[in-house]
Amino acid sequence: MGQVTELGYIGFEVSDLAAWERFAVDVLGLVPGAREAGRSLALRLDDRVHRMLLEHGPADDLAFIGFDCGSAASLDELRAALAAAGHTVVEGDASLAARRRVDRLAVTHDPAGNRVELYVGLAREAAPFSSPRLRSHFVTDAGGAGHAFLPTEDRATLLAFYQAIGFRISDYIRQEVAPGMVVDAVFTHCNPRHHTLAFAALPSPKRIHHFMIEVADSVDVGQAHDRMQAAGMPLALSLGAHPNDHMFSFYALTPSGFCLEFGAGGRLIEDDARWEVVTYDCLSTWGHKPPAPAQSAA
Numbered sequence: 001m002g003q004v005t006e007l008g009y010i011g012f013e014v015s016d017l018a019a020w021e022r023f024a025v026d027v028l029g030l031v032p033g034a035r036e037a038g039r040s041l042a043l044r045l046d047d048r049v050h051r052m053l054l055e056h057g058p059a060d061d062l063a064f065i066g067f068d069c070g071s072a073a074s075l076d077e078l079r080a081a082l083a084a085a086g087h088t089v090v091e092g093d094a095s096l097a098a099r100r101r102v103d104r105l106a107v108t109h110d111p112a113g114n115r116v117e118l119y120v121g122l123a124r125e126a127a128p129f130s131s132p133r134l135r136s137h138f139v140t141d142a143g144g145a146g147h148a149f150l151p152t153e154d155r156a157t158l159l160a161f162y163q164a165i166g167f168r169i170s171d172y173i174r175q176e177v178a179p180g181m182v183v184d185a186v187f188t189h190c191n192p193r194h195h196t197l198a199f200a201a202l203p204s205p206k207r208i209h210h211f212m213i214e215v216a217d218s219v220d221v222g223q224a225h226d227r228m229q230a231a232g233m234p235l236a237l238s239l240g241a242h243p244n245d246h247m248f249s250f251y252a253l254t255p256s257g258f259c260l261e262f263g264a265g266g267r268l269i270e271d272d273a274r275w276e277v278v279t280y281d282c283l284s285t286w287g288h289k290p291p292a293p294a295q296s297a298a
């Protein structure tokens, strides 16, 4: 039975490519890759040709998520399993494979309507990766590009889809964040990264609540936080830490209105057989507060 090995790339449709480049490159330290002026910009986190793909358009939202299948045989098995479960899966043509810089891919949609691309062979750059903004580096390795938190009205159906392609439950967080409003999130993994996908029933105008990228040194989190403030870019949530993946992070509000979590110190799940699934009662151990409303002058 095939299974995905990592979230390898993520695509966003964005209305302001220039604002995204300032945010992602100048402030957060991602490195620009291929671009088509006014149409698209690839962003790098490591030696892969891209990990984040920005395409110009009005949606300002998630456009697609690419999952590495590890091998062509695994991709074929996943295709067959999804088709048998009633999902439409279409082989990507050569032009799409060339745009994504993969050997081969198949395209389907999850039950929430998110476009899912199952691929093999994401290209690498020959030159070593380095970001002029970071003293360390982005953490990818076996954990892939990062994690995505997806709001959904039907968590069980969405979870079942991703379990069918290899995701396992890491843990749960259930917290009453306001009187009568409970966030009930499930976190899932497909490699040692504590979670690659999380799902919760949240009212959301966007397909994605946040995407997280990780750096190897917490000083890089602090310095990116300083650069956010120096650039006058808005935070969605202050510095803080999560009880389940132990991530020390802040949440930036992207130019598209969803969030990007920037963190360090994420916990790994090294051995599924010895991992205990638990339920936490708070989303954050400390911090992660929304910005205080601006004080009006008396």
Ligand SMILES: [Fe+2]
Pocket (backbone or CB within 6 Å): 147, 149, 210, 212, 261
């Ligand atoms: Fe997160």
